[in-house]
Amino acid sequence: MTSFSALVRRDIKLAVREGGAIGTALGFFLIVVSLMPLGLGPDLNLLARIAAGILWIALLLAALLSLGRIFETDYEDGALDILATGQLPLELVAAAKSLAHWLTTGIPLALLAPILGILLNLDLKSYPILIATMLVGTPAVSFLGAIGAALTLKARRGGLLLAVIVLPLYIPTLIFGISAVSATAGPGGVGAAFLVLTAISLAAIVLGPIAAAAALRIQFQ
Amino acid sequence: MQLVAEDLVVERGGRRVIDGLSFAVAAGEALVLAGANGSGKTTLLRALAGFIRPVRGAVRLEGGDEELTLAEQAHVVGHANAVKSSLTVVENTAFWGNYLGSGPPGSSAATGERLDAALRHFGLDDLADFPAAYLSAGQKRRLGLARLLIADRPLWLLDEPTVSLDTASSERLVAAVNAHTKSGGIAVIATHLPLALESARTLQLAHQRIAA
Numbered sequence: 001m002t003s004f005s006a007l008v009r010r011d012i013k014l015a016v017r018e019g020g021a022i023g024t025a026l027g028f029f030l031i032v033v034s035l036m037p038l039g040l041g042p043d044l045n046l047l048a049r050i051a052a053g054i055l056w057i058a059l060l061l062a063a064l065l066s067l068g069r070i071f072e073t074d075y076e077d078g079a080l081d082i083l084a085t086g087q088l089p090l091e092l093v094a095a096a097k098s099l100a101h102w103l104t105t106g107i108p109l110a111l112l113a114p115i116l117g118i119l120l121n122l123d124l125k126s127y128p129i130l131i132a133t134m135l136v137g138t139p140a141v142s143f144l145g146a147i148g149a150a151l152t153l154k155a156r157r158g159g160l161l162l163a164v165i166v167l168p169l170y171i172p173t174l175i176f177g178i179s180a181v182s183a184t185a186g187p188g189g190v191g192a193a194f195l196v197l198t199a200i201s202l203a204a205i206v207l208g209p210i211a212a213a214a215a216l217r218i219q220f221q
Numbered sequence: 222m223q224l225v226a227e228d229l230v231v232e233r234g235g236r237r238v239i240d241g242l243s244f245a246v247a248a249g250e251a252l253v254l255a256g257a258n259g260s261g262k263t264t265l266l267r268a269l270a271g272f273i274r275p276v277r278g279a280v281r282l283e284g285g286d287e288e289l290t291l292a293e294q295a296h297v298v299g300h301a302n303a304v305k306s307s308l309t310v311v312e313n314t315a316f317w318g319n320y321l322g323s324g325p326p327g328s329s330a331a332t333g334e335r336l337d338a339a340l341r342h343f344g345l346d347d348l349a350d351f352p353a354a355y356l357s358a359g360q361k362r363r364l365g366l367a368r369l370l371i372a373d374r375p376l377w378l379l380d381e382p383t384v385s386l387d388t389a390s391s392e393r394l395v396a397a398v399n400a401h402t403k404s405g406g407i408a409v410i411a412t413h414l415p416l417a418l419e420s421a422r423t424l425q426l427a428h429q430r431i432a433a
Contacts, residue, residue, distance in 0.1 A: 002319055003319070003320045003321075006316060006319035006320045007320060010305075010308075010316045010320075013308070013312075014305060014307055014308070017307040017308075018307050073305075076301070077301050077302065077303055077304060077305065078299050078300070078301025078302060078303040078365075079301075079303040079305070081270075081272065081297055081299055081301075081303070082297060082303045082317065082321075082368070083320070084272070084292065085270065085292045085293060085295060085296075085297050085321075086293070086320050086321055087289065087293050088320075220267075220272040220273070221272070221273055221274065
């Protein structure tokens with residue numbers, strides 16, 4: 001496990017020192033959300049009704065910006081080859097890098113979301129559940145995103161391709177993330193949506209690294 | 222211990238780059254891969270490391286650790302240095318020490334002493350706290366090579382390790398390889414320069430133009 005934690009710690013250190021990826025993602029999130037009230041007009045009831053949806057979609061798009069970096073920099077400077085020769089299985093390498101991505105992008109985005117909720121007149125009662133769903137839902141964003149990042153590693157300007165591959169995978173997270181916050185489904189509805197969201201994230205944490213590692217093995221060929 | 226390649230056939234982009242190559246490298250021996258550009262030196266090294274799956278044939282490390290794959294017992298130095306610009310010299314080396322070093326019991330993870338020795342060998346000790354972004358090409362190369370000394374691995378696969386190194390640094394690299402083979406290690410080195418290696422054989426890779 002020392003290899004795993006060494007890799008996670010290195011990736012966090014790199015993300016914090018380079019700073020650009022986190023800053024860009026947070027800035028993009030802020031801009032997209034603040035454009036919405038300007039485009040939709042000052043109808044507070046309308047904004048409150050669609051706030052959860054806007055926050056989730058903007059979060060996914062913001063996270064998408066930084067996904068490419070999960071493997072790209074290590075591929076470019078040759079570190080990925082060396083990581084593959086470690087005794088840590090490639091699946092756990094992918095898991096460590098996805099985890100580092102979640103810690104440095106998913107969590108900051110999830111914590112910024114309630115602040116942006118103010119811009120959208122989000123119901124105050126929804127704040128705790130919004131933070132909770134985003135913290136629980138964002139691991140799926142990082143771990144599923146790693147699959148797309150690994151598949152598009154060698155593609156020139158793979159950013160758009162990455163979006164096309166990864167965004168469909170986010171549909172379940174989006175649906176249950178929004179329905180947990182919207183809370184129109186009655187008293188049992190919130191809990192059920194929240195649990196399904198958790199299940200999606202747990203499945204993504206297990207399956208994402210396996211698929212990403214398989215994609216990386218193809219890229220080595 | 223010996224590294225054995227049997228009837229190895231590797232294709233790249235539909236072209237048969239390595240066709241039925243067999244060789245064995247015994248412990249304490251270095252194998253120098255020579256040949257023109259495009260003769261398959263890098264391909265062979267990547268196939269040995271297990272990155273490229275051969276069409277036919279096999280590579281194995283006889284007498285190595287049964288539970289580890291060949292790649293897990295090898296140091297691979299490719300064209301890129303695997304150096305992170307935003308980490309300092311010592312952080313780069315320490316990371317690889319921690320990552321690669323947690324191996325079999327007995328070979329402790331990178332201790333500070335070992336780290337210092339590796340940096341000193343490649344003349345990087347006075348740059349230890351310097352961000353790698355400001356290193357010259359040759360210094361980055363040396364930092365990449367310092368990885369060899371930070372974790373114990375019986376097999377070294379080096380692809381053009383002397384690129385952008387000055388004469389003195391090349392000699393330090395040769396000294397490291399010689400010390401490695403003397404202690405029973407195996408090294409496979411692709412190079413164009415004559416290196417003063419002890420107990421080295423040369424494998425000439427011919428330019429094979431066989432369409433698949």
